[in-house]
Amino acid sequence: QKEVEQNSGPLSVPEGAIASLNCTYSDRGSQSFFWYRQYSGKSPELIMSIYSNGDKEDGRFTAQLNKASQYVSLLIRDSQPSDSATYLCAVNPPGTYKYIFGTGTRLKVLA
C-alpha cells in the first residue's frame, strides 16, 4: 500500500462546478497535511495546509481532514479553466520534517 494515495485522474468538471479531490494516507499518526497545485512545467505551489479535523476554507478552496478515516480532501468551488492543473497531496509523518507526496490528481476544468 502506498503511503499517500491519490486518483491520478484526469478529473473533468465543467466551469462553475465544484471539483472534489481526495487523498488517503497510511500513517495514522500523521499530523500535518498539505495541498499543492502544479501547472505543467512549473513548480508545486502550496495552496492549503490543514492540521485539525474538520474543514478549513480559503477563498474558493476548502480542505477537509478526517483523521479517523485517514483521508484529506480539497474542494474547489466555482471551478475555473485556470484551475486546470495537477493537485498534489502531501503528508508530514509524525516525528519528521519530511513530506510524503501522492502522485497527484490531474484536474481539467472545461469551459
Add this chain to the structure above:
Amino acid sequence: DAGITQSPRHKVTETGTPVTLRCHQTENHRYMYWYRQDPGHGLRLIHYSYGVKDTDKGEVSDGYSVSRSKTEDFLLTLESATSSQTSVYFCAISGQERYEQYFGPGTRLTVT
C-alpha cells in the same frame, strides 16, 4: 514568493560526468530539501538538511550526495551521472514551525 532560486535551470550532460545543482534561499529557513519528479512517481525525496552541515538521506538517495556549508545554500551532486537520473529536480525550504514547504523553480536535467 519564497526567495528560492535554483541553478542551472536546464542542463544536458553526458553519462559518467559529475553534475552539481545549486539551491539558494534568502528566507533564512532551517530546512532544505531536494526532490526529483518523474512521470508516474510524483515527487520523491533525495536528501534533506536540517541545519548547516546536517543532512540526511531520503527515499531515493543512491547516486546523489549533498552539502550545506551555509544556511542559504544546499548543493546536490551527482558524482557520475546516469541516464536514470534524467529528471526534474526541485529544491524546497521550510521554516521551524508547521513545516510548510515552498519550492524553487526546478532544474531540468538530461543525461545522454
